[in-house]
Amino acid sequence: MNGEERVRLFLENAAKAAAGTHLLPGPEALRDVLAGIVPPGVPVYCPGLTAAEEAVADLFPNRVADYADAAATVEEVFGAVAETGTLACASVDGRAVQAGLLPAHHVAIVRRDRIFAELDDLFAEVVSAPPTNLTLVTGPSRTADIELTLAIGVHGPERLDIIVV
Amino acid sequence: MNLGQTTLRFRQNSVRALEDVALRAAMKQAADTFGAKRAEAFAPVSDLEALRDRASGIRDEVLADLPRHVETFVASATRAGATVHRAKDAAAAREIVAKVLSDRGAKRIVKGKSMVSEEVDLNAHLEAAGMEVFETDLGEYIIQMAGESPSHIIVPAIHKNRRQIGRLFTERLGVPYTEDPQALTRIARGALREKFLSADAGISGANFAAADTGSLVLFTNEGNGRMVTTVPPLHVAILSVEKIIPSLSDLPAFLRLLPRSATGQAITAYVSVITGPRKPGDATGAKELHIVLLDNGRTEILAGESRDILKCIRCGACMNVCPVYRTVGGHAYGWTYPGPMGLILTTLLTGMAKSHPVVDASTLCGACAEVCPVRVPLVPLILQLRRRKVREGFPDPKERRVMAWFGRAAASPGWFSLGQRLAGIFWPLVRAVGGKDVAGRLPPPARIPFRRKAH
Numbered sequence: 001m002n003g004e005e006r007v008r009l010f011l012e013n014a015a016k017a018a019a020g021t022h023l024l025p026g027p028e029a030l031r032d033v034l035a036g037i038v039p040p041g042v043p044v045y046c047p048g049l050t051a052a053e054e055a056v057a058d059l060f061p062n063r064v065a066d067y068a069d070a071a072a073t074v075e076e077v078f079g080a081v082a083e084t085g086t087l088a089c090a091s092v093d094g095r096a097v098q099a100g101l102l103p104a105h106h107v108a109i110v111r112r113d114r115i116f117a118e119l120d121d122l123f124a125e126v127v128s129a130p131p132t133n134l135t136l137v138t139g140p141s142r143t144a145d146i147e148l149t150l151a152i153g154v155h156g157p158e159r160l161d162i163i164v165v
Numbered sequence: 166m167n168l169g170q171t172t173l174r175f176r177q178n179s180v181r182a183l184e185d186v187a188l189r190a191a192m193k194q195a196a197d198t199f200g201a202k203r204a205e206a207f208a209p210v211s212d213l214e215a216l217r218d219r220a221s222g223i224r225d226e227v228l229a230d231l232p233r234h235v236e237t238f239v240a241s242a243t244r245a246g247a248t249v250h251r252a253k254d255a256a257a258a259r260e261i262v263a264k265v266l267s268d269r270g271a272k273r274i275v276k277g278k279s280m281v282s283e284e285v286d287l288n289a290h291l292e293a294a295g296m297e298v299f300e301t302d303l304g305e306y307i308i309q310m311a312g313e314s315p316s317h318i319i320v321p322a323i324h325k326n327r328r329q330i331g332r333l334f335t336e337r338l339g340v341p342y343t344e345d346p347q348a349l350t351r352i353a354r355g356a357l358r359e360k361f362l363s364a365d366a367g368i369s370g371a372n373f374a375a376a377d378t379g380s381l382v383l384f385t386n387e388g389n390g391r392m393v394t395t396v397p398p399l400h401v402a403i404l405s406v407e408k409i410i411p412s413l414s415d416l417p418a419f420l421r422l423l424p425r426s427a428t429g430q431a432i433t434a435y436v437s438v439i440t441g442p443r444k445p446g447d448a449t450g451a452k453e454l455h456i457v458l459l460d461n462g463r464t465e466i467l468a469g470e471s472r473d474i475l476k477c478i479r480c481g482a483c484m485n486v487c488p489v490y491r492t493v494g495g496h497a498y499g500w501t502y503p504g505p506m507g508l509i510l511t512t513l514l515t516g517m518a519k520s521h522p523v524v525d526a527s528t529l530c531g532a533c534a535e536v537c538p539v540r541v542p543l544v545p546l547i548l549q550l551r552r553r554k555v556r557e558g559f560p561d562p563k564e565r566r567v568m569a570w571f572g573r574a575a576a577s578p579g580w581f582s583l584g585q586r587l588a589g590i591f592w593p594l595v596r597a598v599g600g601k602d603v604a605g606r607l608p609p610p611a612r613i614p615f616r617r618k619a620h
């Protein structure tokens with residue numbers, strides 16, 4: 001599977017799992033897309049740990065230091081898996097993985113060279129030294145505990161947006 | 166779960182379940198939905214049989230030398246900074262968890278779904294020690310509120326309909342009545358968020374534990390498993406020893422099989438892989454991680470003829486297709502684990518004296534074995550238990566007497582044809598006495614017996 005196919009399959013499967021998906025033509029487009037996804041003025045947690053996060057941080061005037069107070073988290077994640085449309089969030093470089101859990105809206109930035117074809121490829125990379133926390137995220141939080149009827153947004157985000165750069 | 170020595174009342178419970186109209190409707194809907202979703206989820210998997218072979222092979226490999234894999238896991242988890250405790254039985258597990266919590270002054274506990282914690286009856290023990298325990302999986306939250314126990318290992322409140330849940334929320338939480346699942350879910354989210362943020366400790370189970378890395382793996386959809394394991398400062402995980410897999414790189418096979426088998430999803434919304442507690446420089450993870458490895462009879466099962474039941478990955482597929490489970494529901498079985506897998510595990514873990522009635526809870530149709538993703542030989546395992554039941558002298562005495570008579574009569578052509586003739590003569594009487602109950606279920610004897618037609 002070449003890079004283009006991986007990106008296409010990843011986005012297709014992520015959309016099937018009810019994530020919003022956005023494929024950027026170039027890095028400049030990131031600010032425009034984010035401005036369209038995150039409503040102006042809402043409290044946003046954007047840790048500024050990577051170049052991509054730093055480049056967009058000033059878009060959010062109401063940036064909060066504690067993710068528990070945020071309505072949305074905007075962050076770059078460790079990687080993704082095309083096979084299942086899954087994000088791989090990892091506690092590397094001091095990242096708080098639960099920041100993508102508590103706010104109602106999670107916006108994940110994925111670099112296209114970090115999209116693995118299959119789950120096995122991801123685990124092959126981490127197995128020698130797994131981070132304290134590796135969380136695979138596929139779509140928003142959900143339950144079918146009441147009459148097997150799907151309900152979205154139980155304890156985690158009710159909205160997940162994925163931006164591939 | 167209560168381990169008292171009273172015999173499980175499977176027959177009596179089943180009769181009651183059959184009279185419960187709401188329960189039967191819920192079970193039917195669940196069975197149909199699961200069946201359809203499972204088939205749909207597996208449709209795009211082209212090499213399913215190879216995948217099942219691989220997963221089954223990994224589970225066989227673990228059981229072939231479980232003690233070694235346990236040792237490896239303990240060493241790896243310890244190296245990653247976790248404290249590992251070995252619990253011989255349920256009482257030991259309860260004591261260990263209670264002590265870890267009370268030594269640290271933990272009072273408010275949030276809990277993710279864990280069948281092993283049900284098996285050892287953990288909540289009651291912690292509550293008796295003065296702690297508050299909040300179930301956070303939506304299904305578990307509902308049944309905890311209702312004071313009941315789970316009736317399905319994946320969907321614990323499957324026996325309740327939306328109207329019952331709506332009324333329960335109104336009564337216990339004082340919210341206006343609604344029966345909309347999305348609205349009820351939102352109410353639970355609000356009520357539980359505050360509990361997560363103020364909890365002293367989180368208790369979780371684990372779907373798998375990787376021996377080579379010492380990692381715990383949790384499959385969840387709601388996000389409560391993630392909350393329980395990352396928000397409170399202390400995380401206690403309780404799991405039974407057979408959950409171990411040799412390597413974290415074995416996980417993809419189970420990631421592909423378990424959610425599809427359980428709920429018909431290609432993968433659960435969340436999969437948490439937790440390797441030790443928070444380390445210097447980390448911003449994620451509990452500050453302290455304790456892992457309780459429960460044996461509770463597994464070592465004994467491993468040495469006996471039923472060891473293959475330990476391959477089970479608790480997906481619940483076998484119960485969803487079981488004609489007995491689908492009719493009577495999970496509570497009728499009377500203990501933690503229902504369905505075909507459950508009747509085997511229940512009998513092995515609680516003993517034949519207590520559990521012999523559930524050994525009957527199968528038609529031996531084989532639907533369970535057909536869907537099992539890791540090829541647990543469910544039918545041979547059930548047959549073994551039935552043989553053991555007879556050997557140990559537990560069949561119903563009335564049934565034994567009737568079967569002995571029938572056996573003798575059937576072995577002699579003279580007695581057999583006399584019996585056939587008598588059945589024809591007495592049929593009207595049987596119908597008159599037995600009423601609709603008998604006539605509706607028992608076919609009338611043939612006017613000309615097959616034996617005579619064949620001659």
Ligand code: SF4
Binds near residue numbers: 426477480539540543
């Ligand atoms: S026996 Fe097989 S089908 Fe049944 S719960 Fe276990 S793994 Fe699933």
